Amino acid sequence: MAAIIEVVEFELGGERYALDINLVREIVEMIQITPIPRAPPFISGVINLRGEITNIMNLNTLLGLPDKEIRENQKIIVLVPGAAKGNNVGIIVDDVSSVRQVPETDIEHIGAGISSEFSQFVKGIIKIAADEAENQRKDLVIWLDMEKVLADLGDRSKGSPGTGIARDAD
Numbered sequence: 001m002a003a004i005i006e007v008v009e010f011e012l013g014g015e016r017y018a019l020d021i022n023l024v025r026e027i028v029e030m031i032q033i034t035p036i037p038r039a040p041p042f043i044s045g046v047i048n049l050r051g052e053i054t055n056i057m058n059l060n061t062l063l064g065l066p067d068k069e070i071r072e073n074q075k076i077i078v079l080v081p082g083a084a085k086g087n088n089v090g091i092i093v094d095d096v097s098s099v100r101q102v103p104e105t106d107i108e109h110i111g112a113g114i115s116s117e118f119s120q121f122v123k124g125i126i127k128i129a130a131d132e133a134e135n136q137r138k139d140l141v142i143w144l145d146m147e148k149v150l151a152d153l154g155d156r157s158k159g160s161p162g163t164g165i166a167r168d169a170d
Contacts, residue, residue, distance in 0.1 A: 002103040007126070008077065009100050009141055010093040013065050016141040017093075018100070018126060023083045023146050027096050030074040042153075044092060047076070054078060054088040062091075062149060063121065071095070084150050091146075102126050107143065121149045 007018035008027070033045040033056050042062040047054050056076060060067045076090040083089070107124040126141040 002105045005102045005104060005107065007100050007102060007141075007143060009097040010075070010077065011095045011097060012059055012063075012093055014094075016097070016139065018141050018143045019077070019146045021099060023079050025078045025080045028076045028078060028090070030076060030092070047090070049078065049088070049090075052088050054090050055084075056090045056092060059091045059093060062153075063144075079146065079150075083147055089150070100126075100128075121145050121152070 006021040008021050008024050009016060009018045011017070028049065031047055033047055035045040036043055039045070042057050044056045044058045047056055058067065059065075071094045073095040075093055075096050077093055077096065078088070078090040081088060106127045108127065109124045110119055110122055121144055123143040123145045126143050128139040128141055
């Protein structure tokens with residue numbers, strides 16, 4: 001029996017992506033974001049989420065994808081603090097589609113032969129069976145490794161003054 005993986009599926013620039021559900025604390029509607037002066041381009045700013053300062057990242061910029069115009073249904077996926085080394089972090093996505101249970105047999109892992117700056121942040125490609133009316137084609141969802149994406153930010157910022165990530169005062 002194949003293992004079942006639970007993911008949150010979302011849209012970004014017209015493409016479908018997913019991340020592990022155990023990394024998601026909550027999903028909130030888009031609210032006013034306060035910009036941080038001199039922050040890196042991937043930091044949109046911070047929000048006050050029920051009394052906690054939460055850093056908001058632009059996932060398009062973070063992944064090097066074209067930045068689309070602001071969409072009506074944008075959401076913020078707030079990650080569990082453990083995913084971002086204790087920081088409160090949220091990522092902006094165009095829309096959240098669903099929480100999905102995926103059999104491991106429906107996941108294609110990217111081979112070592114395919115290398116790009118982006119592919120190192122991809123856990124695999126999820127094949128979703130479409131309706132019969134669509135000629136049985138499979139829709140593909142890119143399964144992101146958000147822990148690697150966030151760890152890479154930490155690696156990039158070592159040795160440079162300030163990452164632009166605000167920390168909560170304890």
